[in-house]
Amino acid sequence: MLVVLASIYIFFKPLNIKQQAFVDVPLFEIKDFTMYELDPTGLHTIMLGSTATRYSNRYTVKDIDYTDNKNKEYIANMQANNGIYKNDIVTLTGNVTYTRDDGLTFKTQKAVYNKKTSDVVSNVGYVAYMNDSVLRGSYIKYNNEKNRIFSKNVRAKIQLQER
Structure with missing residues (x-):
């Protein structure tokens, strides 16, 4: 009997079961x-959105359509494949379109919108439209409250209108 117990101890090792901690589980x-x-x-x-998943600290949204009504003068709308x-930060990826009531529109592949400051930033290239004018650049930071644009590497085709 002692030989059997010794052989079990020597030849059979306990299973090494991998334990996994789930720290980022969706709530719903x-x-x-x-x-x-x-x-x-x-x-x-x-x-x-078509689908939203709620985690303890965030929402992930497919086919996001986000409208900020903070600035009562101009309402900003952003649409993207994912968000x-x-x-108070909205990160948009995939076919991002930013549109404002006064006709300003820009398109990019990634943008980050800060609700507190009303800044939308994209550093992956963009195309902006206002009436018949077209701007292209590698970086854009637009503030919806102050109506200010900061951009880098800009190429513009501006259509002037007579008054």
């Missing part, structure tokens, strides 16, 4: 997602 997933953010002044933000909404 929603199809045809719509989120409204309200503050004391009224409707502040609308975020839509992440975390800590």
Whole structure:
């Protein structure tokens, strides 16, 4: 009997079971997602998507359509294939289109929008349109509240209008 126990101890080793810690588990997933953010002044933000996954610290949204109504003069709308909404920062990727009520539009592949500062930044190249004017550049930082654009490596085709 002792020989059998000794041979089991020598020849058989315990299974090494890999343990996995899940630290980023989705809380829930929603199809045809719509989120409204309200503050004391009224409707502040609308975020839509075909699918949204809620994690403990963020939302990930497919086919995101994000509208910021913070600046009552000009409403900004952003659409993209994917978006992440975390800590008042919206990160958009894939066919990003930024549109404003006054006709300003720009397209890029990645943009980051900061709700607190109203800045939208893209450093992967963009094409902007305003009326018949077209701008192309490698970097854009646009502030919706101050209506200011900072850009790098700009090529512009500007159509002047008579008054």
